[in-house]
Amino acid sequence: MTANNSSLPTGRPRVLFEKVWEEHVVAEDPGSPALLYVDLHLVHEVTSPQAFAGLRARALRVRRPDKTIATVDHSIPTHDRSLPITDALAAKQIAQLEDNCREFGIPLYDGTSDRQGIVHVIGPEQGLTQPGMTIVCGDSHTATHGAFGALAFGVGTTEVEHVLATQCLLQRKPKTCSVRIEGLMPPGVSSKDIILALIAKMGVGGGTGHVFEYTGSAIRGLSMEARMTICNMSIEAGARAGLIAPDDMTFEYLAGRPFAPRGAAWDAALARWRRLPSDEGATHDKQVTLNASALEPMITYGTNPGMGMPVTGHVPDPASLPDPGQRRALEKALAYMSLTPGQALLGKPIDVVFIGSCTNGRITDLRQAAQVLRGRKVAPGVRVLVVPGSHRVKAQAEAEHLDAVFKDAGCEWREPGCSMCIAMNGDHLLPGQYAVSTSNRNFEGRQGPGGRTFLASPLTAAAAAVTGVVADVRTLADTQVRPYEA
Amino acid sequence: MMEPFRTFTGRVIALPMDNIDTDQIIPARFLKTTDKAGLGASLFADWRYDADGRPRPDFVLNRPEAQGAQVLLAGDNFGCGSSREHAPWALAGFGFRAVVSTSFADIFRNNALKNGLLPIIVDGEAHRRLLDSLAREPQAEVTVDLAAQTLKLPGGVEVSFPIDGFARDCLLEGVDELGYLFQRHSQIAAYEARVPDAVRTL
Numbered sequence: 001m002t003a004n005n006s007s008l009p010t011g012r013p014r015v016l017f018e019k020v021w022e023e024h025v026v027a028e029d030p031g032s033p034a035l036l037y038v039d040l041h042l043v044h045e046v047t048s049p050q051a052f053a054g055l056r057a058r059a060l061r062v063r064r065p066d067k068t069i070a071t072v073d074h075s076i077p078t079h080d081r082s083l084p085i086t087d088a089l090a091a092k093q094i095a096q097l098e099d100n101c102r103e104f105g106i107p108l109y110d111g112t113s114d115r116q117g118i119v120h121v122i123g124p125e126q127g128l129t130q131p132g133m134t135i136v137c138g139d140s141h142t143a144t145h146g147a148f149g150a151l152a153f154g155v156g157t158t159e160v161e162h163v164l165a166t167q168c169l170l171q172r173k174p175k176t177c178s179v180r181i182e183g184l185m186p187p188g189v190s191s192k193d194i195i196l197a198l199i200a201k202m203g204v205g206g207g208t209g210h211v212f213e214y215t216g217s218a219i220r221g222l223s224m225e226a227r228m229t230i231c232n233m234s235i236e237a238g239a240r241a242g243l244i245a246p247d248d249m250t251f252e253y254l255a256g257r258p259f260a261p262r263g264a265a266w267d268a269a270l271a272r273w274r275r276l277p278s279d280e281g282a283t284h285d286k287q288v289t290l291n292a293s294a295l296e297p298m299i300t301y302g303t304n305p306g307m308g309m310p311v312t313g314h315v316p317d318p319a320s321l322p323d324p325g326q327r328r329a330l331e332k333a334l335a336y337m338s339l340t341p342g343q344a345l346l347g348k349p350i351d352v353v354f355i356g357s358c359t360n361g362r363i364t365d366l367r368q369a370a371q372v373l374r375g376r377k378v379a380p381g382v383r384v385l386v387v388p389g390s391h392r393v394k395a396q397a398e399a400e401h402l403d404a405v406f407k408d409a410g411c412e413w414r415e416p417g418c419s420m421c422i423a424m425n426g427d428h429l430l431p432g433q434y435a436v437s438t439s440n441r442n443f444e445g446r447q448g449p450g451g452r453t454f455l456a457s458p459l460t461a462a463a464a465a466v467t468g469v470v471a472d473v474r475t476l477a478d479t480q481v482r483p484y485e486a
Numbered sequence: 487m488m489e490p491f492r493t494f495t496g497r498v499i500a501l502p503m504d505n506i507d508t509d510q511i512i513p514a515r516f517l518k519t520t521d522k523a524g525l526g527a528s529l530f531a532d533w534r535y536d537a538d539g540r541p542r543p544d545f546v547l548n549r550p551e552a553q554g555a556q557v558l559l560a561g562d563n564f565g566c567g568s569s570r571e572h573a574p575w576a577l578a579g580f581g582f583r584a585v586v587s588t589s590f591a592d593i594f595r596n597n598a599l600k601n602g603l604l605p606i607i608v609d610g611e612a613h614r615r616l617l618d619s620l621a622r623e624p625q626a627e628v629t630v631d632l633a634a635q636t637l638k639l640p641g642g643v644e645v646s647f648p649i650d651g652f653a654r655d656c657l658l659e660g661v662d663e664l665g666y667l668f669q670r671h672s673q674i675a676a677y678e679a680r681v682p683d684a685v686r687t688l
Contacts, residue, residue, distance in 0.1 A: 026677040027670050032652050035670055037677055039684035047570065049520035058664075063674075066688040075518060089518035096520050107687050133684045140569040140593060156571035156597035158663075166667045168674055172650065174592075204505050205563035208592055238566060240592050259685055304505050304566070325504035325561040332503060422514045431537065443509040443567060445532045 013279035016245050017176050017211050020151040020276070024134045026168055033170040039133040041163045042119045043070035043106065045097040046424070047138025051161035052100040064167045065105040069128060070097060073118045074424050076111055078387050078414035087426060104164075117390020117416045120144040120358035124228065125392050127257025131246035131273040136163060141358045141440065142241075143234040147227035148254075149246035149276050151211070154235065174240065175285035177210040181218040183293030188474040190368065191226035192360060192438065192457035194218065195233040196298035198290055200308035207239030210286060213278065214244045218292035224253040225364040232359045233440050236305040245277035297473060299345055300442045300455040302333035307442070311460060311472050317341035336444050337452050338432075345454070345470045352435040353384040353465040354447070355458055356414075357421040360438035361389025363396045365458045369438075370405040372462035372473060378410035379468025385427060386411045387419040411465070423448045436464035488602055490660035494583060495629040496556030499546055500620050501530075502613075506560055507567035508594065512576040514568075525572055526579025547580075551624045559616055560587045564605075565594025574598040584630050586637065588613050599653045600663070604630065606637055612645040633658055 014022070026035040041064075048070070055062070062068060075090035077083075085091040094111070101108040109115040115122060120141050123129040129145045135152035136142060138160040145152035159169055181194060199206075212234050219227065227244050234242030251270060254260045261269045296310035307330070309316075318330040318341065334341065355361075355369050366388065378384050386406045388394035394416055397403055403413045420427040421439035429435055429451025438461050439446075442453035454470060463473035516528040534545050541548040558577065564587040565573060574597045577585065584604040595605045608616075619626045619640040626640035632654060636644045656663060 023681075027673045032666075033650075035667070035673065037674070037681070040687075046517050050522050050571075053520070066686045067683070069687040074514075087518070093518050093520055105688075128685055128687065130685060138569055138571075140567065142569075154569035154593055156569055156574075156593060156600065158571060158597065158600040162664055162667055165664060166671075166674060167678075168667055168670070170652075170663050170667065204566050205589060205591070208563065208589060235567075235593075238563065238591060259687070304507065306505075323504075325502060328502065329504045329561065424514050424517060441507075441509065441567060443507045445513055446509050449513070449515075449532055449537070 013282035015176055015278040015282045015284060016149060016213055016243050016276055017151060020132055020134065021173060023132065033172045036134060036169050036171045038136050038163050038167055038169060039067060040123070040128055040135045041068045042123060042135065042137035042142065043068060043160070044074055044119050044137070044139065045072050045093045046074045047157050048100065048160055049093065049096050050157050051138070051164055052104065054161040055104070055164060060165045062104040062106060062164045065107070067167060068106045068164070069109070070101050070106050071109040071116055071119050071122060072097060072111055074418045074422055076417045077425050078417050078419045078427055081111055081415055090425060114391045117392065118358045118361060118418055120232065121361060121389035121393065124148065124224070125257065125390060127254055127260035130254065130260070130269070131250060132276050136169065140235040141232050143239070144228050144232040144358055146231040146234065146241050146243040147224060148250055149243055149273070151241055151243065153240040175210045177207060177212050177239065177286040177288060178284040179212050179214045180216040180287065180289045181214060181292050182216045182289070183218055183291050184221070185218065185292045185295060188297050188459060189295045190457045190459060191222055191229040193295050193298040194290065194292055195230045196300065196305065196308045196455065197295055198288070199233065199237045199305045200298070201290065202237045202288060202306070204236060204304045204306040205238045207234065207237040210239050212239045212242035213284065214242060219244060220247065223364060224249060225362040228362070229359055233305065236440060246273050297457060297460045299460060299470060300453070301337065301339060301345060302330065303336055303442055303444050304333070305440065305442060305455060307333060308455070311456070311470065312346060315339050315341055315343045315345070346472060348434070348470045349468060350436050350454070350464050350470060351382065351433040352429055353382060353461050354387070354420040354435055354437040354439060355385065355461050356387030356389065356419055357439040358389065358418070359440040360458050361387060361393065363393050365438065366393065366397050366402050367400070369458040369462040370402045372459060372476065373409040373411065373466060374405045376409055376466045378465050382465060382468050384411040384465045385414060385420055387414045388416050390416050409466070420447050422446065436461045436470065488660045488662055491602055491604065491632050491657040493629065493631045493633070494556060495627050496583065497551060497554060497625060497627055498557040498559050498616065498620055499552050499555040500559040500617055501546060502559060502561050502617055504561035505563045505566055508565055508570050508573040509567055511565065511573040512570065517570060517572055522575045524579065525576035526581070529576040529580045554581065556581060556583045557628055557630070558582050558585045559620065560585055562588045564590050565598070566591040569593045569597070571597045571601070574601040574603045578603050586613070586616065599657065602657065604632060604657070606630065606647045608637065608645055608647060612639065615639055615643065
């Protein structure tokens, strides 16, 4: 790594996060939070209506509609888009976003646009997400965009209003935590397993107050989409943002995308981006390490993403936890999941498989699931939804005939959206049902009231689809499970 | 302008589990609203009501002492999960003015502060002490003094709590941050003149 200290007056080595942060501080009064400039504001239908109402109430305009982009993802049905939206509340929310974007001049990828998709899928695929940028959205999975070396984090609706009105946010500088992941992932293990293992190790509050920087040989070997899966779930460890230093993989991914710079602007951007990686000697406030080569496919057993274990593991015993708050939480989780301490999950019958979301709804995720499903049938009685993260992902999958693989196996091939990850759009579990899901949250009721979620990778989800039970993809006959960059 | 945050004395409801997430505080199906108001009725909906919408008598918010309670005592890492500001809107809508815990998730804490809902961080000992008091006396009251940054427990013991000074002053004066941001208009304009656009969506 080359040190970049020479360009700095102080010569103090800085980490990636500090470089992005300092570039974006507009002002900082003593004792007050910094005024941080936002390069890109992503907007969706669920967390924006009250912010636009606030603007209207104060007769304010959107300061930079040209740094704002909106789409519909949470509430939108994933059935045939030519059909009307039957949920009156969802229809109203979507219509309101359309009205707001029209009134305030914000570009919108609506339900009929071929650029529509989950906001954290379309930002990167359109080339809007670029290294060194600050990106916010009223959505905690904004952390996804950190895979490009952008400082990207979720904000509440009041802050959405602040950004719409001023393009700025008041922020205290968070601490940083380096997450070093070394080693080569064994066959059957993917980036989803890395992040589930990390959250199981750190707990869902382990990253609170910190911004992660993922480093190490395992991260360097990952594709951009796999990196996005990891950064996406930083918030599930409590970290608002998770960054990865940009490298040639990043630049190759970005080159030629619709909003990526071109010509001389590309060369200038590249020179700028190459200065972003943490300087030699720069330090983080905290360090965590994980050995990727020792990982197995992961699965969650409880009701938060930190309650995870190798798919071959056994459900832990609340009695083994010394802390009463943790004990109560695990007892309640196991009661909700109807699981007993010591129970193995392998072989546990499941009802639904969901493949999609901003965590695992990209083309490499679909390729992995298709690899397992190709030539196989979904187990009797199991419902499998495959929901591409965007129209672009859907078109690519169809160009590769992956849709045929899914449909031949007996899966439902749907239109893009958040779908059963958050169950706001009509796609949901029934009370008591078990799902293996490639999404990011297994909270009680997350995928529908009374629904029970096992979080896992696309490979593990596909293995459950064809066996009808929680399964270890490595043991499926005739499946060549190879190590993935994904 | 918001209502300035004044010292108050109120009853406490305990939900002492760790990692209570925002999907529990306000389940996603209630996020289809386009208003802030009216979410208090859906606070903790899946714990509070059965599948037919009837209140579950064993859930703490349905007990008589919950009516009029102004403080929620929760376990560690309260408000983890999503960025939905509907969570503090629902808590405030129910009538809570403060949540006491040993820690809060970052986004929830920010959102709460912007809605006059005070996230009070105490250490494990104060947390246990308050929980014990409530076990003995469910009607016990605490006093929250934001200016002094103190929480007076039942029995009179006072513990101090940390809070961001800027957020405290905004709450005490009932000032919202947007006004502060607007005062920096010329600095924002100067920044935009100096730094080229990273990307343009139009």
